[in-house]
Amino acid sequence: MVLLLVRRLFWAVPVLFTVVAVAFLLLHAAPGGPWDTRLQKAAMPGISMDEATRKVLYHRFSLDKPLWRQFVRYLFGDLDENGHFVCGLICGDLGPSYRQRGNTAQNMLFGAPEGKPFWESCFFYSIRLALLALLIALVVGIPAGVTAALKQDTWIDHGITLIATLGISVPNFVIGLILIATLVSAGVGFSVVPRTWSDPWVWIIPAVVLGFGTMAATARLTRASMLEVMRADFVRTARAKGLAEQTIVSAHMLRNALIPVVTLLGPALAELVAGSFVIEMMFGFPGMGRLYTDSVIWKDYPLILSATLLYAALVTLVNLGVDFAYGLLDPRIRAR
Amino acid sequence: MTRFAQPKREEPGAPALSQPSHGLWTDVWHRLVRRKRAVFGLAVIAFFALVAVLAPVLAPHDPLQLGFGHTFLPPSWVKESATGRVGDPQFLLGTDTAGRDILSRLIYGTRASMFIGLSTTPIVAVVGTLIGLGAGYAGGRQGNLIMRVTDVFYAFPAIMFYVLITLTLRETAFGKWMNGLATLLLALVLIGWVGLARLTCSAVLSIKESQFVEAARSIGASNRRIVARHVLPNCLSLIVIWMAFAIPRMIMIEAVLGYLGIGLIPVVDSSQSFFVTTWGGLFLDGRMAINTHPIMLLAPTLCVALVGMAFAFVGDALRDVLDPRMRNLI
Numbered sequence: 001m002v003l004l005l006v007r008r009l010f011w012a013v014p015v016l017f018t019v020v021a022v023a024f025l026l027l028h029a030a031p032g033g034p035w036d037t038r039l040q041k042a043a044m045p046g047i048s049m050d051e052a053t054r055k056v057l058y059h060r061f062s063l064d065k066p067l068w069r070q071f072v073r074y075l076f077g078d079l080d081e082n083g084h085f086v087c088g089l090i091c092g093d094l095g096p097s098y099r100q101r102g103n104t105a106q107n108m109l110f111g112a113p114e115g116k117p118f119w120e121s122c123f124f125y126s127i128r129l130a131l132l133a134l135l136i137a138l139v140v141g142i143p144a145g146v147t148a149a150l151k152q153d154t155w156i157d158h159g160i161t162l163i164a165t166l167g168i169s170v171p172n173f174v175i176g177l178i179l180i181a182t183l184v185s186a187g188v189g190f191s192v193v194p195r196t197w198s199d200p201w202v203w204i205i206p207a208v209v210l211g212f213g214t215m216a217a218t219a220r221l222t223r224a225s226m227l228e229v230m231r232a233d234f235v236r237t238a239r240a241k242g243l244a245e246q247t248i249v250s251a252h253m254l255r256n257a258l259i260p261v262v263t264l265l266g267p268a269l270a271e272l273v274a275g276s277f278v279i280e281m282m283f284g285f286p287g288m289g290r291l292y293t294d295s296v297i298w299k300d301y302p303l304i305l306s307a308t309l310l311y312a313a314l315v316t317l318v319n320l321g322v323d324f325a326y327g328l329l330d331p332r333i334r335a336r
Numbered sequence: 337m338t339r340f341a342q343p344k345r346e347e348p349g350a351p352a353l354s355q356p357s358h359g360l361w362t363d364v365w366h367r368l369v370r371r372k373r374a375v376f377g378l379a380v381i382a383f384f385a386l387v388a389v390l391a392p393v394l395a396p397h398d399p400l401q402l403g404f405g406h407t408f409l410p411p412s413w414v415k416e417s418a419t420g421r422v423g424d425p426q427f428l429l430g431t432d433t434a435g436r437d438i439l440s441r442l443i444y445g446t447r448a449s450m451f452i453g454l455s456t457t458p459i460v461a462v463v464g465t466l467i468g469l470g471a472g473y474a475g476g477r478q479g480n481l482i483m484r485v486t487d488v489f490y491a492f493p494a495i496m497f498y499v500l501i502t503l504t505l506r507e508t509a510f511g512k513w514m515n516g517l518a519t520l521l522l523a524l525v526l527i528g529w530v531g532l533a534r535l536t537c538s539a540v541l542s543i544k545e546s547q548f549v550e551a552a553r554s555i556g557a558s559n560r561r562i563v564a565r566h567v568l569p570n571c572l573s574l575i576v577i578w579m580a581f582a583i584p585r586m587i588m589i590e591a592v593l594g595y596l597g598i599g600l601i602p603v604v605d606s607s608q609s610f611f612v613t614t615w616g617g618l619f620l621d622g623r624m625a626i627n628t629h630p631i632m633l634l635a636p637t638l639c640v641a642l643v644g645m646a647f648a649f650v651g652d653a654l655r656d657v658l659d660p661r662m663r664n665l666i
Contacts, residue, residue, distance in 0.1 A: 173592060
């Protein structure tokens with residue numbers, strides 16, 4: 001079991017390396033550098049950066065070196081002008097931000113504003129949103145699935161199944177857009193896209209939108225596995241010995257029906273983390289997704305690379321955790 | 337409720353034994369059309385496909401025709417909009433910032449989006465199937481290596497890959513070719529094959545061990561013949577089901593990229609490109625006008641949602657008809 005885990009952990013290294021390498025190559029293959037993007041030109045019309053300044057900037061960030069050298073520098077580190085070795089990504093240095101002079105990618109991702117606790121940083125904003133979405137998805141999805149199963153073939157069941165099918169087949173960002181467009185055309189009194197995120201209530205709409213697909217999947221899976229468990233022999237036995245219906249449902253059915261739902265949690269969380277960035281942009285949410293889209297527009301290479309790597313690492317890590325959890329839950333896997 | 341003698345529920349549409357036998361796909365079709373949801377899905381898909389094909393006939397206006405006398409009109413049923421304008425029955429869904437007819441743009445957008453979904457999926461399916469077949473049938477070290485490469489692609493956050501690749505190619509000659517359509521198709525094909533390759537590979541691994549393959553080998557069939565005649569046909573239902581779910585996914589990815597403003601390059605001159613706009617492009621237009629003109633966002637999103645649901649219904653039904661065991665896989 002431990003061996004399996006260690007082996008999987010080692011496999012994560014080439015995977016993440018390839019992710020960084022592909023992203024690095026794609027970014028540097030794109031024509032134009034970080035200081036002559038269209039936005040830059042739009043911000044300062046008629047004024048293009050003079051050659052001398054550009055040269056200094058390119059030299060400062062080593063963009064004048066050959067590509068392989070830049071890659072090695074980013075990944076492992078390189079000597080600076082004074083001959084001192086500066087460590088790169090493997091030491092945990094994510095590099096400087098091109099857009100905000102003097103700021104590092106690390107600080108932009110993990111740094112909280114002055115005097116705020118660490119969970120106010122971009123990265124943890126995204127994590128918190130994903131966790132909240134997962135929570136809402138479970139709290140709504142499981143009871144909905146159970147209700148649908150208990151009232152099988154009634155209009156309640158049909159309604160829940162229909163909504164669940166909708167949630168699975170239509171991606172959450174389309175649902176978010178429909179929600180925003182309907183709320184706006186209905187002329188609701190509150191702002192759908194809030195100005196401040198310090199109020200916990202404004203988190204709910206983005207979290208529901210983000211977690212809608214997971215909610216639907218949870219409801220459908222719970223319903224299916226409840227229906228299976230309801231026909232089981234031990235439920236008949238429980239009824240025969242005269243247990244209260246409530247006890248049968250909660251202690252006998254639900255407990256067994258939830259096992260497949262637990263296995264859904266990991267992939268769902270990975271999906272929520274990776275899928276958040278369109279939702280974040282839609283709601284102007286100050287998380288990692290918005291940072292990513294901004295940095296892509298401004299060609300802030302180190303920040304793009306860091307964010308891509310972070311997303312990939314999160315997804316890999318969650319998948320690893322899921323495999324580990326399976327191993328704990330299912331002895332058949334542990335034996336391998 | 338007694339739980340003792342449960343009559344087996346007849347599968348709806350299961351052919352009676354007295355009927356003459358048909359081929360597999362005829363049979364699948366007959367069972368499919370007996371499912372209400374599948375028929376609904378097929379009808380919706382047929383409707384949108386028809387709209388796509390007949391776009392020039394159906395569109396009431398030229399989707400690129402600017403009209404400065406009637407910009408930002410609300411839908412025709414609105415008496416007075418937020419901007420104080422009255423709907424014109426000539427423009428059923430109103431007009432956008434440049435006075436272009438929204439309904440016509442929606443119809444032309446349908447054409448492009450349906451084309452993207454329906455054209456990329458077969459290409460991706462062929463690539464994915466070939467890789468999966470190769471890796472699964474070769475097995476051993478080579479097969480393992482191929483699957484490890486697939487794993488790497490699988491871990492790559494797909495949407496970020498699309499964003500990166502479109503941004504890379506956007507300013508190049510290739511990126512401007514067909515208004516960015518070529519780039520989009522390339523991006524979709526480059527990463528779309530991964531899921532199918534994994535599915536096919538695991539299917540092949542189990543088919544390869546079956547007795548009919550052993551029998552074929554014992555009578556001296558070549559590898560090529562075994563793959564073509566015995567392995568591939570048994571993967572076919574998997575591939576068909578996967579395709580039903582892949583088509584809407586391709587449409588969605590285009591829509592996301594369009595919404596982010598990195599989809600197809602907007603067309604202003606009809607001689608420039610075959611495609612005027614896509615659903616993704618309409619999303620972007622709608623996003624800009626969300627406060628005054630929510631219909632511009634609502635109309636394309638509802639189309640996307642409807643098509644997504646239709647394909648999901650058909651895919652679900654196909655899976656139930658072809659191979660219910662695949663319920664946990666796709």
